[in-house]
Amino acid sequence: MENDLNATEEKKYFMAKMRKFDFVSLLREHGAIQSGHFLLPNGFHTQTYIQPSVLLQYPHLARRIAGELCSLFPDEVNVVLAPSAGSIVIAQEVAREKGARSIYTDRINGVMLLRRDFRINEGERVLIADDVLNSGRLCSEAMMLVRGYGARTTGIAAIVDRSTGDPGFHVPIRSLLSYPLQLFYAASCPLCEQNIPLTVPGLGRLPDNFR
């Protein structure tokens, strides 16, 4: 049934959820949505930056956000998997709500894997919890990891979905906020043209010659 929801229905569902839980206001109140001129790790520039970690540093908000995400994924899962450091907190809270295990990935020599004696058992149902879904690369790697253990990814719960197209995961991707990322090439960036100082999200202003 989950897979049958088309985009319009999913949007309606999302809007209904939003009326009860004003996530955007919460982000704004905490300065977790920033407008400016940001350099992304992939080299592109963008105007809006959303950082859910600003909210997740407050355990009561992390729990509330997790509760909202869990309501989007009512089915039982065995494991909640965080594909990045920024997702560990939300995965932990989602797992608490669902009565599941919470684990996270590490990276060795560029390869995503499980360490710390974490394991996924064959046939287990795994929900991937992500703070911000961008290109989907991390979730894609995490899904491969899950498959490698003979388990199944049942969905991707992202606090914020910034993907710009269908990443082709063939599992439900649900979020509290869908806000597609607008990317500018450094060479043709309108924000560069306006001489707006370029910053690295979470780090602050860069030297003027950093272009």
Ligand SMILES: [Zn+2]
């Ligand atoms: Zn720029």
